[in-house]
Amino acid sequence: MKNHYSLVIIGAGPAGMSAAVEAANHGIDVALLDEQEVPGGQIYRAMESIPPERAKLLGSEYLHGEKLVTELRNASIDYFPGTQVWSLNEKLEIGLLHHDKTAMISADQVILANGAIERPVPFPGWTLPGVMNAGAGQILLKSHGIVPKDGVVLAGSGPLLLLLAWQYHHAGVKIKALLDLTPMQNHLRALPHLPRALLAGHYLSKGMAYKKDLKQAGIGTLHNVSNLVARGQSKLDTISFKHSGQIHSIETDLLLIHFGVIPHTQLSRAAGCQHQWNPSQQCWTPGLNKWGSSSINRILIAGDGAGIGGARTAEHAGRLAAFQALYKLGKITRTERKQLARKDRKWMREERHIRPFLEAFFHIPEKLLKVPDDNTLVCRCEEVTAGEIRSAVHAGHSDSNQVKFLTRCGMGPCQGRQCAEAVSHIIADANGDNKPQELYRGRAPVTPLTLGQLASLFPEEQE
Ligand SMILES: Cc1cc2nc3c(=O)[nH]c(=O)nc-3n(C[C@H](O)[C@H](O)[C@H](O)COP(=O)(O)OP(=O)(O)OC[C@H]3O[C@@H](n4cnc5c(N)ncnc54)[C@H](O)[C@@H]3O)c2cc1C
Numbered sequence: 001m002k003n004h005y006s007l008v009i010i011g012a013g014p015a016g017m018s019a020a021v022e023a024a025n026h027g028i029d030v031a032l033l034d035e036q037e038v039p040g041g042q043i044y045r046a047m048e049s050i051p052p053e054r055a056k057l058l059g060s061e062y063l064h065g066e067k068l069v070t071e072l073r074n075a076s077i078d079y080f081p082g083t084q085v086w087s088l089n090e091k092l093e094i095g096l097l098h099h100d101k102t103a104m105i106s107a108d109q110v111i112l113a114n115g116a117i118e119r120p121v122p123f124p125g126w127t128l129p130g131v132m133n134a135g136a137g138q139i140l141l142k143s144h145g146i147v148p149k150d151g152v153v154l155a156g157s158g159p160l161l162l163l164l165a166w167q168y169h170h171a172g173v174k175i176k177a178l179l180d181l182t183p184m185q186n187h188l189r190a191l192p193h194l195p196r197a198l199l200a201g202h203y204l205s206k207g208m209a210y211k212k213d214l215k216q217a218g219i220g221t222l223h224n225v226s227n228l229v230a231r232g233q234s235k236l237d238t239i240s241f242k243h244s245g246q247i248h249s250i251e252t253d254l255l256l257i258h259f260g261v262i263p264h265t266q267l268s269r270a271a272g273c274q275h276q277w278n279p280s281q282q283c284w285t286p287g288l289n290k291w292g293s294s295s296i297n298r299i300l301i302a303g304d305g306a307g308i309g310g311a312r313t314a315e316h317a318g319r320l321a322a323f324q325a326l327y328k329l330g331k332i333t334r335t336e337r338k339q340l341a342r343k344d345r346k347w348m349r350e351e352r353h354i355r356p357f358l359e360a361f362f363h364i365p366e367k368l369l370k371v372p373d374d375n376t377l378v379c380r381c382e383e384v385t386a387g388e389i390r391s392a393v394h395a396g397h398s399d400s401n402q403v404k405f406l407t408r409c410g411m412g413p414c415q416g417r418q419c420a421e422a423v424s425h426i427i428a429d430a431n432g433d434n435k436p437q438e439l440y441r442g443r444a445p446v447t448p449l450t451l452g453q454l455a456s457l458f459p460e461e462q463e
Pocket residue numbers: 010011012013014015016033034035036040041042043044061083084085086113114115116117118134135136138160163261264267302303304305309310311312314
């Protein structure tokens with residue numbers, strides 16, 4: 001690895017891979033860093049090693065990634081898998097961890113393509129062993145073919161839930177229940193966006209086909225579910241929920257939950273990029289121009305980390321960011337940039353037809369985001385409850401950072417990845433504000449490092 005590159009790209013999902021290939025094919029030195037051992041990101045995970053029958057099970061959307069991964073392997077890119085980025089600052093200095101050793105490198109341009117995380121939504125019992133994110137279940141399926149042995153309950157809201165139910169069903173997993181916490185009024189909310197969504201009708205018909213397939217197999221979805229609670233002494237044994245005015249319970253040792261995905265902003269916040277509240281996606285997104293340039297000079301952001309757009313949009317956005325980096329590096333002219341971008345812009349426009357409908361349809365109920373009861377753990381690392389956060393607000397600490405200093409929420413190993421959004425909603429609700437509070441200030445290291453790892457930055461001082 002060199003100390004300096006013209007372009008460093010963080011994340012080897014569709015956005016990072018397409019950006020890296022485009023930039024390398026224009027002859028600049030590119031480093032592509034990703035914490036995973038193989039390229040593909042969330043969606044095209046384990047693309048190179050997956051057995052054909054499992055790949056088929058994951059569907060055509062998954063198989064689309066094969067071309068991108070092959071192009072990546074054939075391009076002249078310094079690709080560093082197994083490399084975690086723990087710091088990015090406004091001078092474009094990048095702290096990374098590779099094989100237990102830390103290093104700092106720098107770049108003339110950075111493309112942040114680090115994707116999304118599943119939206120953490122605290123509810124009673126969500127920290128019990130046996131309650132996991134649906135995405136984690138899907139990662140085990142994609143990477144290792146591991147599926148639940150004794151069946152599973154799936155609950156939440158968002159397209160991934162239905163997709164995973166369908167994939168599990170075809171992998172022979174018993175679906176004990178599929179609980180949809182999307183409120184009925186979302187149908188009305190989404191209706192005005194339906195005509196535009198029909199222009200991307202293949203997404204809708206795919207969703208309907210999954211539903212029909214599951215229904216024919218006797219797996220119905222319970223809609224308009226609320227009041228989800230996970231129970232158990234040391235691990236999950238039962239869940240309860242409200243449906244059609246009655247409380248129901250199901251015995252299960254595995255509950256997979258999903259409430260959509262949100263941009264992974266820890267690095268963009270640590271770098272000091274400006275972020276804005278996106279009401280339709282219900283999350284904070286970095287403020288960007290149409291090329292993906294952030295408020296920090298020479299840092300570009302592409303893919304789901306820029307705002308949720310899905311895998312195909314991420315691929316096009318990655319290329320647009322690469323064109324911008326090439327232009328800034330003097331490798332292409334403004335006119336060439338415009339011409340090169342034409343195709344990707346057209347595809348992106350078409351891909352985006354479906355988004356307003358999906359965002360309205362899967363709008364998470366405000367109540368679920370703002371009002372976990374006082375005893376519910378919000379910061380699972382430091383064990384801070386919703387009640388403690390509210391008490392801090394009532395004592396006069398009215399923003400996320402003040403509440404963090406007072407209660408230690410967000411100071412544990414995940415550095416707020418699991419609680420930042422919930423804390424911002426709870427504070428806003430306690431303050432009577434409509435808009436959630438800004439998330440915690442980003443701080444390096446965004447992931448835990450041991451002192452030994454940090455010390456490896458200064459080998460001469462160790463001797
Ligand atoms: C859990 C999960 C499951 C999903 N499943 C599906 C699905 O089945 N079908 C579908 O259509 N869409 C799915 N999506 C959405 C889809 O993955 C995204 O739309 C798409 O992958 C976005 O591409 P991207 O390149 O922006 O980010 P990603 O594909 O997420 O790639 C980002 C990459 O950055 C890496 N990274 C992140 N932080 C760091 C860091 N600090 N240091 C180094 N590397 C880092 C990640 O490991 C990852 O490889 C899923 C999303 C999630 C979060």
